[in-house]
Amino acid sequence: MAVMNQARLVLASSSPRRRQLLAMFQRPFEVQTSETDESVPGRPHPAELVQTLAARKAGAVLQRLGGRDTLGDPVIVIGADTVVSLDGEILGKPRGHEQAFVMLSRLQGRTHDVYTGLCVLARDTHGAIQQRQGFSRTRVHMSSLNPQQIHAYIATGEPLDKAGAYGIQGYGSILIHRIEGDYFTVVGLPLHLLGRYLEELGCPLLDPQNRPAE
Structure with a gap:
């Protein structure tokens, strides 16, 4: 595969949290939402589910950009998906205040798991594609909360677009x-895993050449 350090970098996610994390590295990138079906048949393990959906998102955006065997500028697409798992049950985004x-x-008062799947697809100038895919799991211990505290948190509006109905980087901290x-x-983009994948693909996040001129 050709050197990818000047590849067009695309984040296949509308999540403002993922966008903020990637922006920390001052490496120019663009955002394109995948708009894919996120239903998966059966009851897959959370680790399998997040990897399947991350790959689906990245693949949909890459296909939109030209797909396999398409000649042109090199491109790298990053897809991610996050779920909360409690006793093996996956908790998605709440549909309203009551579900939150x-x-x-x-x-509250218990320990749960957060899984984030990551898929990075890199297409070089000859149309050849390489893929890196995996997941990261973190155990989260939530404090004991009374109903008044839960209602006060929901009133902030933060839980309504978050898996498991909370955001660790905001009021939910x-x-x-x-x-x-x-x-x-837990935020939704395992940077250690992303950094490793991009390094392997020839596009390190910490490469000074990738930063915009001051």
């Missing part, structure tokens, strides 16, 4: 007692 209250009532694992996995 039910989720947080179940999570005061709900979390401690974590075991990577913080950025």
